[in-house]
Amino acid sequence: MNGPVEHDRLGPPEWRCETLPVPYRDALDEMAARNAAIAEGTARELIWLLEHPPVYTAGTSADPAELLDPRFDVVEAGRGGRYTYHGPGQRIGYVLLDLRTRARDVRGFVHALEGWVIDTLGDFGVESWRAEGRIGIWTRDIDGREAKIGAIGVRIRRWVTMHGFSVNLDPDLSHFAGIVPCGIEEYGVTSLARLGKTVAPEAWDRALRARAGEFFAALERPCPPAADRTAAKETLR
Template structure:
């Protein structure tokens, strides 16, 4: 598995350019010309809309939106957000939902290294913090993927020290009854993208080796431990 971290910070890559890059890598991976590759990068500010985005969920101020060929709804990408695009060939026994859960698990474990307890919310993709202290459930990482020829593209975005004002212009991921947050907001200090590269890379490498693992509990059951279940 190869990681590419060349397009971070001042070298942030335009979204459409990165999309085309993914497609080239997907073809090469499907043809057996390269190994699994994960792009870890940043984008200049952009909104992207997945296939299930409704008109009322788009920015109401005319902000441009790129319509993309992934699942999910509308989201934002921009500086201060780690975006990951795994170009990974799925083993025959791994379902798409299993792959998504493994990516979520990698992020959950990486965030735990910062002392931030997160988990999944039943029926909603991504990585979340539980409601509490007068705050709603809030998403810290979004996930939207596409699989073609058995190879994944698109991926996840993890809010590190992104300007959260961008999320005021639309309905993030089409979810109006929950919030959005970042590592910096939760920890009360600046957490640049560079701090997350190592833990995210390590846990992605581990989880995408397709060995059995013990999933973290959903956030609504964090206080009520259950018997671990092995993944595929």
């Protein structure tokens, strides 16, 4: 297939918000099929918001030494990055978009994705930021130290994105102790609930969607030069 796919005829991206946990392997299979269909021009783009049962996922750079206590299923995710945890109380955003119809800029996509999460967290009174040399979304924990509140991991196949982000609304933070999250040992993990913010998944989804226009607008622009270039942990195929 030559040239960009004309997605206007397929309509705007589909939004899917799950209320029940989706097994991780099932989500991987569905993402792969949807990614291929988007690339062929036979399916709409997709924003898929969901949760998973407890699982550890291994990115393409995962170091087995960082799997400390595999108390849950461990699945090779195919995305960039290292080990991460998904489970109840953590909202996942799988973002399947065709970058051929936008700026073909992988770093720009990751930068826009980070900004979308950061701005949405701000709507709930949580200041967060990117950190040079550290993947993810960071904030100030209750002890005053920096801690991760969101993770970013993407894969790009034929210029169609897969995977996306996770945000800790109210997960069991002790489950992160089974791994070195994203290979970063010296910083902890926090959540909106730990910071005193009670946010239901439905409220998070509404706030995220309210800022979707800004996210899509950012995809039309090249990545700012100051963006953290280590953040784009992608696989191009």
